[in-house]
Amino acid sequence: MKLPETATISGPSRRSVLKGAAATAVAAAANTIGAPMIWAQNIKDVTIRQFGTGVSNLNDVAVKVKEDLGFTLEMTALDSDSVTQRAATQPNSFDIADIEYWICKKVWPTGNLQAMDTTRIANFDKISPIFVTGKLTPESVVAQGTAPSKVGFVESEDSTTFATEPTQWMTLIPTIYNADTLGIRPDLIGRPIEHWKELLNPEFKGKASILDISSIGIMDMAMTCESMGEITYGDKGNMTKEEIDKTIAIFTEAKKNGQFRAFWKSFDESVNLMASGEVVIQSMWSPAITAVKSRGIPCVYQPLKEGYRSWGGGLGLSKSLSGIELDAAYEYINWYLSGWVGGYLMRQGYYSAVPSTSKEFMSENEWGYWYEGKPATGDIVSPTGDKLATTGDVRDGGSYDERMGAVACWNSVMDENQYMVRKWNEFIAS
Numbered sequence: 001m002k003l004p005e006t007a008t009i010s011g012p013s014r015r016s017v018l019k020g021a022a023a024t025a026v027a028a029a030a031n032t033i034g035a036p037m038i039w040a041q042n043i044k045d046v047t048i049r050q051f052g053t054g055v056s057n058l059n060d061v062a063v064k065v066k067e068d069l070g071f072t073l074e075m076t077a078l079d080s081d082s083v084t085q086r087a088a089t090q091p092n093s094f095d096i097a098d099i100e101y102w103i104c105k106k107v108w109p110t111g112n113l114q115a116m117d118t119t120r121i122a123n124f125d126k127i128s129p130i131f132v133t134g135k136l137t138p139e140s141v142v143a144q145g146t147a148p149s150k151v152g153f154v155e156s157e158d159s160t161t162f163a164t165e166p167t168q169w170m171t172l173i174p175t176i177y178n179a180d181t182l183g184i185r186p187d188l189i190g191r192p193i194e195h196w197k198e199l200l201n202p203e204f205k206g207k208a209s210i211l212d213i214s215s216i217g218i219m220d221m222a223m224t225c226e227s228m229g230e231i232t233y234g235d236k237g238n239m240t241k242e243e244i245d246k247t248i249a250i251f252t253e254a255k256k257n258g259q260f261r262a263f264w265k266s267f268d269e270s271v272n273l274m275a276s277g278e279v280v281i282q283s284m285w286s287p288a289i290t291a292v293k294s295r296g297i298p299c300v301y302q303p304l305k306e307g308y309r310s311w312g313g314g315l316g317l318s319k320s321l322s323g324i325e326l327d328a329a330y331e332y333i334n335w336y337l338s339g340w341v342g343g344y345l346m347r348q349g350y351y352s353a354v355p356s357t358s359k360e361f362m363s364e365n366e367w368g369y370w371y372e373g374k375p376a377t378g379d380i381v382s383p384t385g386d387k388l389a390t391t392g393d394v395r396d397g398g399s400y401d402e403r404m405g406a407v408a409c410w411n412s413v414m415d416e417n418q419y420m421v422r423k424w425n426e427f428i429a430s
Contacts, residue, residue, distance in 0.1 A: 046071040046328045052098025056176050080213050097316040101148040105413040113316045115157050115169035120330050123337045126354045131174040136405050145237025145410035148312040172314030173333050174353035179308035179403040183284030187298040196227035196306050200254050209282035212263035214424035216411050219309050220283050221247050227306050237412030248423045252430050286349030294386030301396040307408035346370050347383045373399030
């Protein structure tokens with residue numbers, strides 16, 4: 001599966017009758033500006049500029065927006081570091097920033113994004129509690145790191161201070177998230193893998209890999225070092241300088257001993273390393289596992305006893321967005337949470353921020369396999385139609401509750417971020 005670098009779509013004209021949440025959003029937006037006919041006549045001329053990572057900036061989404069809502073969604077896919085830089089330094093170059101919550105911690109203080117009014121979000125009350133309270137269940141403990149709930153709300157419309165509890169104003173409207181772990185080639189390993197520490201097992205010398213994105217890679221390092229019993233962190237997502245030094249030192253020694261085949265930054269790199277067999281254990285993302293499997297190659301997203309490293313993303317609005325473009329952006333966000341996109345993303349192994357609406361766009365077999373952890377009752381295919389699983393297969397890690405209930409930490413921006421990045425770069429260059 002090739003993820004697009006840039007996708008600009010100009011599809012068929014707007015449907016005469018909008019359905020479901022989209023129609024509700026149109027009406028709300030039209031009433032806001034007091035001129036429904038003018039709004040409807042001009043919406044086809046609106047272009048919304050969105051950028052983010054290739055994970056969710058997908059060509060099919062842009063096509064569906066044009067078909068359902070009538071305006072053009074222009075998407076640009078970048079790597080995580082470039083997304084952070086653009087959101088923080090080029091506020092006039094975008095309308096919507098599709099970013100991860102750890103990036104929000106870097107970007108929000110710049111004032112380049114505007115707080116979003118939750119009263120304009122039709123399915124706000126159906127959003128997973130992970131994004132609102134930080135807890136999957138009332139008994140859950142908020143995981144370490146930059147949990148979305150910690151940076152998901154601000155105190156008021158114009159505030160640059162994150163709120164400690166839910167308010168009317170959100171920084172990002174959550175869209176996509178997952179519980180990440182190590183990917184393995186079970187056919188080439190030939191034995192069970194149960195712990196993060198296996199990443200540095202000399203058995204896999206020259207056939208291991210981690211991703212070269214410092215804010216994410218350091219978390220995989222921490223999960224590994226803690227699994228080895230080498231370090232017990234106060235908070236893996238907010239390490240002290242001493243903890244950073246110890247972590248980097250352990251991985252630098254492993255690197256010098258030839259443990260790593262490569263360090264990847266892009267989706268395609270991770271897929272090719274695993275599919276070729278050059279790497280048998282590595283940091284991976286869910287759609288990369290999907291892409292390897294779609295080639296008929298065994299690949300497992302391995303549940304590990306220490307738990308998952310999680311991440312979440314959402315849509316943020318540029319501070320400069322106003323008028324009909326702002327109304328169109330809210331309509332798009334409401335459409336995004338109404339189910340079609342959620343179903344599409346869940347077929348790649350992700351989760352939707354509003355699972356209940358996504359269920360309406362999935363078959364009983366798909367919902368059972370991807371969300372409930374049930375054995376497939378028939379073939380499971382990717383959004384592009386590639387076969388991923390067959391009758392009787394169960395999703396790696398099981399159900400939504402089992403996977404998201406075992407999150408140990410979230411991708412993070414640390415207080416010592418600049419120091420961490422410097423040490424990370426030294427590790428890569430060593």
